[in-house]
Amino acid sequence: MNLAYYPGCALHGSSNDYEQSLRACLGALDVQLNEIDDWICCGATAAHSLNQKLAVALPARNLALAESKGFHEMLAPCPMCSMQLLKARKELAENEALRRSVSEIVELELRGEAKVLNLIQLFEAIGMDRLKAAVKVPLSSLTAACYYGCLLTRPPEVVEFDDFEQPRSMEKILESLGGKTVDWNYRTECCGAGMTMASEQTVLDLSHKILTNAQQHGADCLVVACPMCHVNLDMKQPNIEQHYGVKHAMPIYYLSDVVGLALGFEPEALGVNRHFVPGVGRSADLRVSKPAAGPKADAPAKDAGTRAGATAKA
Amino acid sequence: MNVETVVSDSVVPQVESLAHTRIRDCYQCGKCTAGCPMAAGMDAGPTRLIRLLQLGQTEKALRAQGMWQCVSCQTCSTRCPKSVDCAGIMDALRQLSFERGVTTPEQQRTVLFQKAFLANIRRNGRLNELELIGEFKLTTFLSGRSVAFLLKDAALAPELMKRKKFHLLGEKAHDRAVVARIFARCMDNSPL
Numbered sequence: 363m364n365l366a367y368y369p370g371c372a373l374h375g376s377s378n379d380y381e382q383s384l385r386a387c388l389g390a391l392d393v394q395l396n397e398i399d400d401w402i403c404c405g406a407t408a409a410h411s412l413n414q415k416l417a418v419a420l421p422a423r424n425l426a427l428a429e430s431k432g433f434h435e436m437l438a439p440c441p442m443c444s445m446q447l448l449k450a451r452k453e454l455a456e457n458e459a460l461r462r463s464v465s466e467i468v469e470l471e472l473r474g475e476a477k478v479l480n481l482i483q484l485f486e487a488i489g490m491d492r493l494k495a496a497v498k499v500p501l502s503s504l505t506a507a508c509y510y511g512c513l514l515t516r517p518p519e520v521v522e523f524d525d526f527e528q529p530r531s532m533e534k535i536l537e538s539l540g541g542k543t544v545d546w547n548y549r550t551e552c553c554g555a556g557m558t559m560a561s562e563q564t565v566l567d568l569s570h571k572i573l574t575n576a577q578q579h580g581a582d583c584l585v586v587a588c589p590m591c592h593v594n595l596d597m598k599q600p601n602i603e604q605h606y607g608v609k610h611a612m613p614i615y616y617l618s619d620v621v622g623l624a625l626g627f628e629p630e631a632l633g634v635n636r637h638f639v640p641g642v643g644r645s646a647d648l649r650v651s652k653p654a655a656g657p658k659a660d661a662p663a664k665d666a667g668t669r670a671g672a673t674a675k676a
Numbered sequence: 677m678n679v680e681t682v683v684s685d686s687v688v689p690q691v692e693s694l695a696h697t698r699i700r701d702c703y704q705c706g707k708c709t710a711g712c713p714m715a716a717g718m719d720a721g722p723t724r725l726i727r728l729l730q731l732g733q734t735e736k737a738l739r740a741q742g743m744w745q746c747v748s749c750q751t752c753s754t755r756c757p758k759s760v761d762c763a764g765i766m767d768a769l770r771q772l773s774f775e776r777g778v779t780t781p782e783q784q785r786t787v788l789f790q791k792a793f794l795a796n797i798r799r800n801g802r803l804n805e806l807e808l809i810g811e812f813k814l815t816t817f818l819s820g821r822s823v824a825f826l827l828k829d830a831a832l833a834p835e836l837m838k839r840k841k842f843h844l845l846g847e848k849a850h851d852r853a854v855v856a857r858i859f860a861r862c863m864d865n866s867p868l
Contacts, residue, residue, distance in 0.1 A: 375842050378843075396831075408791070559829070
């Protein structure tokens with residue numbers, strides 16, 4: 363498989379651990395990523411809040427760059443980027459006059475050929491059968507809460523991906539890797555997104571609720587496919603713990619981390635050792651199954667009674 | 677009833693054109709506010725803000741706190757049975773209230789951050805995180821004079837460095853001239 367790759371600013375900056383892990387595991391799955399030559403920022407929230415034209419033009423330039431090299435598919439692993447790219451693509455496809463004027467603005471002809479994929483969609487394109495066949499270390503010792511956040515599924519008419527209230531695509535991937543997943547309530551709630559700098563308290567409040575709910579439903583880790591979600595849930599987790607006086611100690615893995623671990627990569631090769639909250643230390647640790655009665659089983663979650671009456675109160 | 681007749685200023689048309697949505701389409705079911713993760717802390721949630729606009733009480737809407745708590749998660753717009761882009765309305769209200777200078781320094785941070793972000797990619801083609809943080813901290817300090825906010829997050833820098841989690845010099849696009857031209861063309865007759 364050979365496709366264009368739009369890393370976006372985060373993956374070349376503070377989320378370079380995400381790029382490290384997706385390059386490692388996609389390489390092992392024979393996916394060739396061709397980074398778009400001289401890509402520019404998609405404009406993110408700032409452009410769509412402050413200048414509608416820029417919010418179309420910046421992503422459009424990148425779409426045109428990919429098309430000019432003859433690519434029909436492009437991976438954008440950051441959901442903010444992929445949503446902006448998809449939104450621009452949709453608006454250009456629906457409005458010929460806009461397509462012409464934006465082509466002039468960005469100095470490249472836009473043909474609207476390049477499809478944009480998020481990382482989950484790329485794994486779906488690779489196929490669950492191929493993933494299953496490639497598993498060297500089944501993830502049976504992980505019980506994951508798959509967290510989608512906002513922009514993987516919203517706005518649905520733009521991203522046209524999975525069910526926007528009850529997505530399941532990441533769970534299917536985790537299950538193909540031999541991992542367990544939990545049903546929980548906060549999979550599409552917001553983590554505070556880009557408010558990290560401007561309003562930290564918002565991020566602490568929202569992310570605390572997400573971590574708490576995941577824990578209450580028996581998860582021992584979170585799996586995300588978004589650099590911003592990772593920043594808020596991982597990098598800010600020590601601040602959340604300090605602010606609320608609790609200990610979450612919840613490792614936050616990128617989707618490509620868990621795929622990579624199942625493919626047999628050492629955590630260090632995936633950049634897991636660079637997270638703020640320590641995750642699995644060595645690949646070998648995943649092979650040792652946990653004792654049947656772990657701490658989670660001993661202390662049933664507060665609201666577990668509503669889910670499984672038999673196990674809630676022993 | 678035609679609610680437009682009571683609107684005495686230009687705020688509603690401005691919101692509608694910024695957000696590409698129609699204020700009068702809202703029939704006040706409250707689904708947006710019910711699903712809003714920030715509603716509990718808002719003086720006026722999306723339903724009420726839209727109602728204020730429908731009633732022409734635009735000054736109240738522009739001085740509300742609600743839109744400044746919005747995290748743009750899009751849940752409201754996604755669930756609206758009338759396809760009103762509530763999140764877009766929040767964006768528009770922030771922009772208009774910022775322009776009219778009726779905001780507090782804390783509220784201004786959201787817009788100042790976005791402005792610093794755009795200025796940064798205009799210069800570099802790609803985001804330079806360190807530069808952005810520096811610039812954002814400086815402008816918010818000049819507007820609010822909060823030393824605590826200026827120094828907050830400083831402890832994060834060595835932690836990120838230890839993890840090699842940022843690009844020290846920051847990446848730049850090679851063809852920054854084309855980026856500058858794109859910006860210049862888009863800034864033409866833009867609302868800002």
